[in-house]
Amino acid sequence: AAGVIQSPRHLIKEKRETATLKCYPIPRHDTVYWYQQGPGQDPQFLISFYEKMQSDKGSIPDRFSAQQFSDYHSELNMSSLELGDSALYFCASRKGTEAFFGQGTRLTVV
Amino acid sequence: QKEVEQDPGPLSVPEGAIVSLNCTYSNSAFQYFMWYRQYSRKGPELLMYTYSSGNKEDGRFTAQVDKSSKYISLFIRDSQPSDSATYLCAMSGYSSASKIIFGSGTRLSIRP
Numbered sequence: 001a002a003g004v005i006q007s008p009r010h011l012i013k014e015k016r017e018t019a020t021l022k023c024y025p026i027p028r029h030d031t032v033y034w035y036q037q038g039p040g041q042d043p044q045f046l047i048s049f050y051e052k053m054q055s056d057k058g059s060i061p062d063r064f065s066a067q068q069f070s071d072y073h074s075e076l077n078m079s080s081l082e083l084g085d086s087a088l089y090f091c092a093s094r095k096g097t098e099a100f101f102g103q104g105t106r107l108t109v110v
Numbered sequence: 111q112k113e114v115e116q117d118p119g120p121l122s123v124p125e126g127a128i129v130s131l132n133c134t135y136s137n138s139a140f141q142y143f144m145w146y147r148q149y150s151r152k153g154p155e156l157l158m159y160t161y162s163s164g165n166k167e168d169g170r171f172t173a174q175v176d177k178s179s180k181y182i183s184l185f186i187r188d189s190q191p192s193d194s195a196t197y198l199c200a201m202s203g204y205s206s207a208s209k210i211i212f213g214s215g216t217r218l219s220i221r222p
Contacts, residue, residue, distance in 0.1 A: 031207060033209065035212075042212045042215050043154065045210070045212075048207070056208070056209040088151070090153055090154070092210070094206055097142055097161060101156075103152060103153045104151075
């Protein structure tokens with residue numbers, strides 16, 4: 001069965017650089033979520049999209065932005081990267097009662 | 111106060127034991143309750159979901175919800191070393207557009 005695909009799996013960036021993370025949801029899923037998970041922490045909700053419209057916003061820094069495209073894939077853009085942005089970034093897609101996560105992108109800011 | 115509170119653990123039990131993992135919540139808007147298992151450096155894996163009070167079984171796993179007490183549990187019977195992972199409870203509103211809020215996770219270790 002198709003799963004949530006995230007790319008890249010690993011990313012190393014320097015401080016003040018920009019990063020773009022991509023998420024390809026499960027076909028026919030109508031909601032995409034983005035989460036940030038620091039070491040030993042639970043996933044923190046960043047932002048979500050329902051039918052390509054932003055549906056909710058969590059603790060997402062102003063330096064970050066996201067969008068969902070006509071083909072339902074989503075991108076998380078992160079600018080002016082800081083050391084504290086180093087984390088696992090997960091995307092999830094949902095239809096109805098089931099929400100599935102991708103394997104995440106590990107971002108390291110050096 | 112966080113919307114979802116989860117017993118932090120860590121929890122270490124011998125193989126074959128029954129494990130009980132618990133979460134409480136404060137937001138009455140939560141209607142869907144999920145349990146995820148997460149291995150180190152991997153994405154959370156959906157184990158079970160439920161949306162009504164009562165019990166739901168799936169193999170060795172039982173999810174229990176008590177909406178009146180705002181309390182959910184996951185029971186694992188005949189625990190196996192391969193069950194060793196971090197377990198996260200998660201909750202959401204009824205709509206697909208609702209955000210999913212996670213508990214802080216319980217790290218479980220099953221000793222052979």
